Amino acid sequence: MIRVLIADNEPLIRAGIRMILTSAEDIEVVAEARDGREAVDTARSTAVDVALLDIQMPAMDGLTALAELGRAAPGVRVLMLTTFGERDNVLRAVGHGSAGFLLKDTAPQELIHAVRSVAAGNAYLSPA
Structure with a gap:
């Protein structure tokens, strides 16, 4: 089972991501965070x-x-999921150790595929 933490400041976005991910039998959303500080604190515990x-x-x-x-x-393993796909953001994310970068306008099945890929130790970059 792949254990996932979702960090996004918008409750509706978190709920949508949770619904998509929990539709996959091998993915479990174990925590949610409203900001980066809460995400780090949650990942510690x-x-x-x-x-x-x-x-x-x-x-x-x-x-x-x-x-x-x-x-x-x-x-x-971290997968950046954002609406902001500017090259600088991608380079900074990869430079800081992100295993992947995915845009929020992606198809639900691609999100599931990206989570599985990153969990397996692979890198994943949004096709867009």
């Missing part, structure tokens, strides 16, 4: 395989949380 992080969140953005997760929970 909850067994997580993959963290889905939005880039723009209050308190601590996803790129800063990515760097913090590398120190706080080094076994967690």
